[in-house]
Amino acid sequence: MKTGTEAKRGYGVFGTRRGDRAKIFFRKARSLLYVDRCVCVGCGAELPQSVRGGLCSECLSRSIALGSDICAKCGRIVANEADYCDTCINRDRHFEKARSCFVYDGVPKKLIYGLKFGGKRYLAPFLAESMTDRYLDENYDCDCVIAVPLSEKRKKKRGYNQSELLAEEISGQLKLPLLTGALEKIRDNKAQAKLRVNEREENVRGAYEVKDKAAVKGKRILVVDDVITTGATASEVAHMLYKAKARSVKVLTYASTRYTAPSENIFDEEDVYEDEMV
Numbered sequence: 703m704k705t706g707t708e709a710k711r712g713y714g715v716f717g718t719r720r721g722d723r724a725k726i727f728f729r730k731a732r733s734l735l736y737v738d739r740c741v742c743v744g745c746g747a748e749l750p751q752s753v754r755g756g757l758c759s760e761c762l763s764r765s766i767a768l769g770s771d772i773c774a775k776c777g778r779i780v781a782n783e784a785d786y787c788d789t790c791i792n793r794d795r796h797f798e799k800a801r802s803c804f805v806y807d808g809v810p811k812k813l814i815y816g817l818k819f820g821g822k823r824y825l826a827p828f829l830a831e832s833m834t835d836r837y838l839d840e841n842y843d844c845d846c847v848i849a850v851p852l853s854e855k856r857k858k859k860r861g862y863n864q865s866e867l868l869a870e871e872i873s874g875q876l877k878l879p880l881l882t883g884a885l886e887k888i889r890d891n892k893a894q895a896k897l898r899v900n901e902r903e904e905n906v907r908g909a910y911e912v913k914d915k916a917a918v919k920g921k922r923i924l925v926v927d928d929v930i931t932t933g934a935t936a937s938e939v940a941h942m943l944y945k946a947k948a949r950s951v952k953v954l955t956y957a958s959t960r961y962t963a964p965s966e967n968i969f970d971e972e973d974v975y976e977d978e979m980v
Protein backbone atom coordinates (compact mmCIF):
# COMPACT_ATOMS: atom_id res chain seq x y z
CA MET A 703 0.00 0.00 0.00
CA LYS A 704 1.43 3.34 -0.97
CA THR A 705 1.60 6.03 1.62
CA GLY A 706 0.99 9.61 0.70
CA THR A 707 4.66 10.46 1.14
CA GLU A 708 5.82 7.58 -1.11
CA ALA A 709 3.33 8.59 -3.78
CA LYS A 710 4.64 12.14 -3.60
CA ARG A 711 8.22 10.89 -3.94
CA GLY A 712 7.18 8.98 -7.05
CA TYR A 713 7.23 5.38 -5.80
CA GLY A 714 5.02 2.92 -7.66
CA VAL A 715 3.16 -0.13 -6.37
CA PHE A 716 6.27 -2.31 -6.51
CA GLY A 717 8.34 0.13 -4.62
CA THR A 718 10.31 1.25 -7.66
CA ARG A 719 10.58 4.90 -8.43
CA ARG A 720 8.86 6.09 -11.56
CA GLY A 721 12.18 7.27 -12.92
CA ASP A 722 13.65 3.80 -12.33
CA ARG A 723 10.75 2.17 -14.09
CA ALA A 724 11.26 4.46 -17.04
CA LYS A 725 14.92 3.48 -17.10
CA ILE A 726 14.03 -0.22 -16.99
CA PHE A 727 11.54 0.30 -19.78
CA PHE A 728 14.11 2.02 -21.98
CA ARG A 729 16.75 -0.58 -21.15
CA LYS A 730 14.38 -3.34 -22.20
CA ALA A 731 13.39 -1.45 -25.35
CA ARG A 732 17.03 -0.90 -26.19
CA SER A 733 17.87 -4.56 -25.67
CA LEU A 734 15.34 -5.43 -28.35
CA LEU A 735 17.27 -3.30 -30.80
CA TYR A 736 20.79 -4.39 -30.12
CA VAL A 737 22.95 -6.30 -27.72
CA ASP A 738 25.46 -4.60 -25.49
CA ARG A 739 29.05 -5.61 -26.09
CA CYS A 740 29.11 -6.99 -22.57
CA VAL A 741 26.16 -9.36 -22.80
CA CYS A 742 26.52 -12.94 -24.01
CA VAL A 743 24.80 -13.33 -27.40
CA GLY A 744 23.97 -16.94 -26.56
CA CYS A 745 22.18 -16.58 -23.22
CA GLY A 746 22.04 -12.88 -22.36
CA ALA A 747 24.23 -13.25 -19.24
CA GLU A 748 26.38 -10.30 -18.39
CA LEU A 749 29.99 -10.64 -19.41
CA PRO A 750 32.74 -9.09 -17.30
CA GLN A 751 34.10 -7.49 -20.46
CA SER A 752 33.50 -7.73 -24.16
CA VAL A 753 34.88 -10.98 -25.56
CA ARG A 754 35.48 -11.89 -29.17
CA GLY A 755 32.60 -13.90 -30.53
CA GLY A 756 30.32 -12.60 -27.76
CA LEU A 757 29.89 -15.94 -25.94
CA CYS A 758 30.22 -16.54 -22.20
CA SER A 759 32.19 -19.53 -20.92
CA GLU A 760 28.96 -21.44 -20.21
CA CYS A 761 27.75 -21.06 -23.81
CA LEU A 762 31.20 -21.88 -25.14
CA SER A 763 31.17 -25.07 -23.08
CA ARG A 764 27.90 -25.97 -24.78
CA SER A 765 29.42 -25.41 -28.25
CA ILE A 766 31.77 -27.77 -30.04
CA ALA A 767 34.67 -25.76 -31.40
CA LEU A 768 36.30 -27.28 -34.44
CA GLY A 769 39.98 -27.87 -34.13
CA SER A 770 41.98 -30.81 -35.34
CA ASP A 771 39.42 -33.66 -35.44
CA ILE A 772 38.16 -32.56 -38.80
CA CYS A 773 38.19 -33.56 -42.43
CA ALA A 774 41.24 -31.88 -43.95
CA LYS A 775 39.18 -30.86 -46.97
CA CYS A 776 35.70 -29.77 -45.87
CA GLY A 777 36.44 -29.07 -42.19
CA ARG A 778 33.55 -31.11 -40.81
CA ILE A 779 34.08 -33.14 -37.69
CA VAL A 780 35.02 -36.74 -38.43
CA ALA A 781 34.93 -39.81 -36.25
CA ASN A 782 37.82 -42.23 -35.69
CA GLU A 783 40.65 -39.88 -36.62
CA ALA A 784 40.19 -40.20 -40.36
CA ASP A 785 41.96 -37.55 -42.43
CA TYR A 786 39.02 -37.08 -44.77
CA CYS A 787 35.28 -37.64 -44.56
CA ASP A 788 33.74 -40.11 -46.99
CA THR A 789 32.16 -37.35 -49.04
CA CYS A 790 35.53 -35.74 -49.69
CA ILE A 791 37.13 -39.11 -50.47
CA ASN A 792 34.45 -40.10 -52.94
CA ARG A 793 33.43 -36.89 -54.65
CA ASP A 794 34.89 -33.92 -56.50
CA ARG A 795 35.28 -31.02 -54.13
CA HIS A 796 36.07 -27.90 -56.08
CA PHE A 797 37.07 -25.67 -53.17
CA GLU A 798 40.65 -25.85 -51.91
CA LYS A 799 39.44 -26.26 -48.36
CA ALA A 800 36.62 -25.26 -46.05
CA ARG A 801 36.75 -24.42 -42.35
CA SER A 802 34.13 -23.63 -39.70
CA CYS A 803 34.23 -22.41 -36.13
CA PHE A 804 31.69 -24.74 -34.51
CA VAL A 805 29.62 -27.86 -35.01
CA TYR A 806 26.11 -26.86 -36.08
CA ASP A 807 24.41 -27.77 -32.83
CA GLY A 808 23.50 -26.23 -29.45
CA VAL A 809 24.33 -22.54 -29.06
CA PRO A 810 25.91 -21.99 -32.52
CA LYS A 811 22.83 -23.50 -34.15
CA LYS A 812 20.59 -21.22 -32.11
CA LEU A 813 22.64 -18.18 -33.16
CA ILE A 814 22.43 -19.08 -36.83
CA TYR A 815 18.67 -19.56 -36.51
CA GLY A 816 18.46 -16.12 -34.93
CA LEU A 817 20.54 -14.48 -37.64
CA LYS A 818 18.79 -16.25 -40.46
CA PHE A 819 15.18 -16.57 -39.42
CA GLY A 820 14.81 -14.35 -36.36
CA GLY A 821 15.90 -11.08 -37.96
CA LYS A 822 18.76 -10.77 -35.44
CA ARG A 823 21.13 -8.95 -37.76
CA TYR A 824 23.05 -7.61 -34.75
CA LEU A 825 24.55 -11.11 -34.33
CA ALA A 826 26.59 -10.82 -37.54
CA PRO A 827 29.59 -8.93 -36.07
CA PHE A 828 29.93 -11.44 -33.21
CA LEU A 829 29.76 -14.48 -35.46
CA ALA A 830 32.15 -12.81 -37.86
CA GLU A 831 34.70 -12.28 -35.08
CA SER A 832 34.90 -16.02 -34.48
CA MET A 833 35.16 -16.58 -38.22
CA THR A 834 37.95 -14.03 -38.57
CA ASP A 835 39.83 -15.80 -35.78
CA ARG A 836 39.38 -19.10 -37.61
CA TYR A 837 40.66 -17.50 -40.82
CA LEU A 838 43.81 -16.37 -39.02
CA ASP A 839 44.30 -19.71 -37.22
CA GLU A 840 44.16 -21.49 -40.56
CA ASN A 841 46.63 -19.08 -42.16
CA TYR A 842 44.21 -18.40 -44.96
CA ASP A 843 45.75 -15.88 -47.33
CA CYS A 844 42.99 -14.48 -49.49
CA ASP A 845 42.79 -11.32 -51.59
CA CYS A 846 39.06 -10.73 -51.38
CA VAL A 847 35.78 -11.91 -49.87
CA ILE A 848 32.62 -13.16 -51.59
CA ALA A 849 29.34 -14.13 -49.90
CA VAL A 850 27.35 -17.11 -51.12
CA PRO A 851 24.47 -15.26 -52.75
CA LEU A 852 20.74 -15.81 -52.38
CA SER A 853 18.43 -15.46 -55.34
CA GLU A 854 16.79 -12.03 -55.66
CA LYS A 855 13.45 -13.56 -54.81
CA ARG A 856 14.72 -15.20 -51.63
CA LYS A 857 16.67 -12.11 -50.54
CA LYS A 858 13.61 -9.91 -51.01
CA LYS A 859 11.52 -12.28 -48.92
CA ARG A 860 14.00 -12.37 -46.03
CA GLY A 861 15.05 -8.75 -46.40
CA TYR A 862 18.76 -9.57 -46.33
CA ASN A 863 21.29 -12.27 -47.02
CA GLN A 864 22.81 -13.50 -43.75
CA SER A 865 25.97 -14.62 -45.55
CA GLU A 866 26.41 -11.12 -46.96
CA LEU A 867 26.15 -9.65 -43.46
CA LEU A 868 28.89 -12.03 -42.28
CA ALA A 869 31.04 -11.36 -45.36
CA GLU A 870 30.75 -7.57 -44.88
CA GLU A 871 31.93 -7.87 -41.28
CA ILE A 872 34.77 -10.23 -42.12
CA SER A 873 35.87 -8.02 -44.99
CA GLY A 874 35.99 -5.07 -42.58
CA GLN A 875 37.80 -6.97 -39.85
CA LEU A 876 40.42 -8.43 -42.19
CA LYS A 877 40.66 -5.31 -44.36
CA LEU A 878 40.01 -7.36 -47.49
CA PRO A 879 37.80 -6.03 -50.29
CA LEU A 880 34.29 -7.45 -50.52
CA LEU A 881 33.27 -8.36 -54.05
CA THR A 882 29.58 -7.58 -54.32
CA GLY A 883 27.65 -8.55 -57.41
CA ALA A 884 30.53 -10.63 -58.81
CA LEU A 885 28.65 -13.85 -58.12
CA GLU A 886 24.90 -14.25 -58.43
CA LYS A 887 22.37 -16.93 -57.84
CA ILE A 888 20.49 -17.12 -61.09
CA ARG A 889 17.85 -19.65 -60.20
CA ASP A 890 16.16 -21.00 -57.10
CA ASN A 891 16.90 -24.63 -56.61
CA LYS A 892 14.37 -26.78 -54.87
CA ALA A 893 14.65 -27.40 -51.13
CA GLN A 894 17.85 -29.21 -50.16
CA ALA A 895 16.29 -30.69 -47.01
CA LYS A 896 15.82 -34.33 -47.71
CA LEU A 897 18.38 -34.62 -50.47
CA ARG A 898 21.48 -36.79 -50.33
CA VAL A 899 24.82 -35.34 -51.28
CA ASN A 900 24.69 -36.45 -54.93
CA GLU A 901 21.17 -35.08 -55.25
CA ARG A 902 22.26 -31.83 -53.67
CA GLU A 903 25.11 -31.50 -56.16
CA GLU A 904 22.66 -32.03 -58.98
CA ASN A 905 20.22 -29.61 -57.39
CA VAL A 906 22.67 -26.68 -57.20
CA ARG A 907 24.32 -27.28 -60.56
CA GLY A 908 24.01 -24.18 -62.72
CA ALA A 909 22.38 -22.15 -59.93
CA TYR A 910 25.30 -19.72 -59.62
CA GLU A 911 26.96 -17.50 -62.18
CA VAL A 912 30.00 -15.27 -62.09
CA LYS A 913 28.79 -11.91 -63.37
CA ASP A 914 32.11 -10.10 -63.11
CA LYS A 915 34.85 -12.39 -64.36
CA ALA A 916 37.47 -9.64 -64.35
CA ALA A 917 36.94 -9.12 -60.61
CA VAL A 918 37.72 -12.74 -59.72
CA LYS A 919 40.40 -13.55 -62.28
CA GLY A 920 43.72 -14.38 -60.62
CA LYS A 921 42.32 -13.75 -57.15
CA ARG A 922 42.61 -15.87 -54.02
CA ILE A 923 38.99 -15.83 -52.94
CA LEU A 924 37.41 -16.35 -49.55
CA VAL A 925 33.85 -17.64 -49.88
CA VAL A 926 31.72 -16.90 -46.82
CA ASP A 927 28.54 -18.69 -45.78
CA ASP A 928 26.76 -19.32 -42.50
CA VAL A 929 26.63 -23.13 -42.50
CA ILE A 930 28.20 -25.89 -44.54
CA THR A 931 26.26 -29.15 -44.64
CA THR A 932 27.28 -31.52 -47.40
CA GLY A 933 29.45 -28.88 -49.08
CA ALA A 934 27.58 -29.22 -52.38
CA THR A 935 26.84 -25.49 -52.58
CA ALA A 936 30.39 -24.49 -51.63
CA SER A 937 31.77 -26.87 -54.23
CA GLU A 938 29.50 -25.55 -56.98
CA VAL A 939 30.35 -21.93 -56.15
CA ALA A 940 34.06 -22.76 -56.16
CA HIS A 941 33.66 -24.54 -59.49
CA MET A 942 32.17 -21.41 -61.05
CA LEU A 943 34.88 -19.18 -59.58
CA TYR A 944 37.64 -21.44 -60.89
CA LYS A 945 35.98 -21.44 -64.31
CA ALA A 946 36.25 -17.66 -64.16
CA LYS A 947 40.00 -18.11 -63.51
CA ALA A 948 40.13 -17.54 -59.77
CA ARG A 949 43.56 -18.48 -58.42
CA SER A 950 42.23 -20.24 -55.32
CA VAL A 951 38.94 -20.65 -53.47
CA LYS A 952 38.75 -21.23 -49.74
CA VAL A 953 35.52 -21.43 -47.77
CA LEU A 954 34.74 -20.10 -44.29
CA THR A 955 31.51 -20.75 -42.39
CA TYR A 956 30.40 -20.22 -38.82
CA ALA A 957 29.23 -23.79 -38.38
CA SER A 958 29.27 -27.14 -40.10
CA THR A 959 27.06 -30.17 -39.67
CA ARG A 960 28.61 -33.42 -38.60
CA TYR A 961 29.50 -35.83 -41.35
CA THR A 962 26.83 -38.53 -41.45
CA ALA A 963 26.92 -41.71 -43.49
CA PRO A 964 24.66 -41.45 -46.54
CA SER A 965 22.56 -44.36 -45.33
CA GLU A 966 21.54 -42.53 -42.16
CA ASN A 967 18.71 -40.07 -41.97
CA ILE A 968 20.57 -36.92 -41.02
CA PHE A 969 17.61 -34.60 -40.73
CA ASP A 970 15.39 -34.36 -37.72
CA GLU A 971 11.97 -32.80 -37.67
CA GLU A 972 13.11 -29.53 -36.20
CA ASP A 973 15.74 -28.82 -38.77
CA VAL A 974 15.10 -26.07 -41.22
CA TYR A 975 17.59 -27.14 -43.79
CA GLU A 976 15.10 -26.55 -46.53
CA ASP A 977 15.84 -22.89 -46.22
CA GLU A 978 19.54 -23.34 -45.94
CA MET A 979 21.54 -22.10 -48.90
CA VAL A 980 18.41 -21.87 -51.00
Ligand SMILES: [Zn+2]
Nearest residue numbers: 742745758761
Ligand atom coordinates in the same frame (compact mmCIF):
# COMPACT_ATOMS: atom_id res chain seq x y z
ZN1 LIG B 1 26.11 -17.35 -22.58
Ligand SMILES: [Zn+2]
Nearest residue numbers: 773776787790
Ligand atom coordinates in the same frame (compact mmCIF):
# COMPACT_ATOMS: atom_id res chain seq x y z
ZN1 LIG C 1 35.19 -33.72 -45.94
